Amino acid sequence: MDFDLSEEQRLLKESVDGLLNSSYDFDSRKKYAAEKGGWSRSMWNKLAEQGLLGLPFSEDDGGFGAGAVETMIVMEALGKALLLEPYLPTVVLGGGFLRRGGSAEQKAGHIPDIIEGSKTFAxxxxxxxxxxxxxxxxxxxxxxxxxxxxxxxxxxxxxxxxxxxxxxxxxxxxxxxxxxxxxxxxxxxxxxxxxxxxxxxxxxxxxxxxxxxxxxxxxxxxxxxxxDSLPLIEQVVDDARIAICAEAVGAMDESLKSTVEYLKTRTQFGVPIGSFQVLQHRAADMFVAVEQARSMSMFATMAADFEDAKERANAVAAAKVQIGKSAKFVGQQAIQLHGGIGMTMEAKIGHYFKRLTMIENTFGDTDYHLRRVSEQGGLV
CATH class of the missing domain: 2.40.110.10 (Butyryl-CoA Dehydrogenase, subunit A, domain 2)
Known part of the structure; x- marks a missing residue:
């Protein structure tokens, strides 16, 4: 199976990464958090101008007709940046209900406003x-x-x-x-x-x-x-679970990079602590956990198009289990390897761990989804 991104998808990744790298460093995030509602309207408008708010909507509704892979790319980038803006509740959840169950009138009345950034959902x-x-x-x-x-x-x-x-x-x-x-x-x-x-x-x-x-x-x-809207609710929530799995991968990937960089620069006994083999092994274990989570996030993304609702739900639950386990391990190791500084509000690594912890508990924690998978007799 080909896991390589297409040319259009690579351009999307470069575009969203470039926007967030230039506009969303940790200091900027602090300023955005102090604004009304806890997020930046100017940043939201930048996401709209970049076309990111219209990605999953059909061209007939004014969007770009992108699929789950494109949403995965965006959510992973948002996870790396620890984005505060309401992309998940507005585009993935609110937009998901409109895309999958809304009437033509409802779509016309709401989707253009979402795409241009003038309306948010919850x-x-x-x-x-x-x-x-x-x-x-x-x-x-x-x-x-x-x-x-x-x-x-x-x-x-x-x-x-x-x-x-x-x-x-x-x-x-x-x-x-x-x-x-x-x-x-x-x-x-x-x-x-x-x-x-x-x-x-x-x-x-x-x-x-x-x-x-x-x-x-x-x-x-x-x-x-x-x-009888429960099937619609379950499908849209599965979309959201898939999206936050990708967001978690982005947050874990950045946690790993920050930790490795810290190991290279923090010195003890006159040498970088990254030269100690036991810490190298722990960083290697973090890398394995991130890659396990990434593979399951990709699997969940592919499951978004499964026609069988039970098969889709089981695949998403399995991904949520691995994401939860990896998030806990990577977050804990990152804090420990940073030492006392990792517990301070000034260090961004603690904020990544907080977000990963909240993701693990959003729309079902690890134990909840593990039970769902076991009740279906496993993933295979």
Whole structure:
């Protein structure tokens, strides 16, 4: 199987790497984090100007018709840069629901704004006791005339405070954990009855707890079948898992490079500590863990096009297991090899470990996905 990038994909990689290398060093990231919502609007506009916000959308919708490989390339670069801007919640999640389940009117009403950078999204899915189960939904959506009334609470909504539009999962029928009776709704971020409590997360991003109290939306707010949208939710969330696997690879790759560079420059007993064989072995183990994660990220990326939903989900779960294991190992080794400085806010290596830890717990941790793979009898 050919894993080489095409000429267009290589140009994309060079383009996004060049943009981030010139505009997103660690000091710039600190400044961006201090802006409203925890990210930079000017940087978001640069991503739009580069065409990165329109990559996965079809040419008919104004995008570039790129696939999962192109998203992998971008997400890996964003991981290396520790990007704060809401690419995942807006382009991958919000855009994913529009691409895969949106009506022609919904696509026309939202996708051009995403592509030009004037609108951001957030996926309001997690609830107080739902853990990682996408079918555990207690937020309700009840019919009122031709529209719906939404009531409930969502937690740790990435970009929830700043998002112009919220993609909300809500139960239209059945019990709290039933697979049927779940709908997906587009809700304006400033709609009457929407209250938000924003806060920074451990990795420097921003999230919000959101309460919906009698929020009224029209019939045109539903994406897909309001009575049976779980398959759509699972597919889009798998897209997001694939994307954050690639982001983790980028963060691990940069963690390894920073650690090796530190081993070459930090001296002890009059020599660089990188000359000590035991530390060389630990760096070599980090390299192996990164490459294992990279191979599984590529496998998950290919799985995005699997027609069989169970086969796709199993492949993505297996990738998430390896990503979680590698992220924990690489992050811990990087901190230890940096010594005390690795624990300070001024050293970027600790920020990579924080982001890797959050990725490991996003849309299912290692234990959760290992159980999913085992229930399917393994990967092969």
């Amino acid at each position: 996926f309001a899915q997690l609830e107080k006791n739902s853990r990682y189960d996408l079918n555990d939904v207690s937020t309700s959506a009840k019919r009122k005339g031709d529209g719906w009334v939404i009531d409930g609470e969502k937690f740790v909504v990435l970009n929830g405070e700043a998002a112009d539009t919220l993609v909300v999962t809500a139960r239209t029928g059945g019990g709290q954990r039933d697979s049927s009776g779940i709908g997906v709704f587009l809700v304006p971020g400033n709609a009457n009855g929407v209250s938000k409590k924003g806060y920074p997360t451990q990795d420097g991003l921003h999230a919000a707890d959101i309460t919906f109290t009698g929020v009224e939306v029209g019939a045109d707010a539903t994406i897909g079948d309001p009575e």
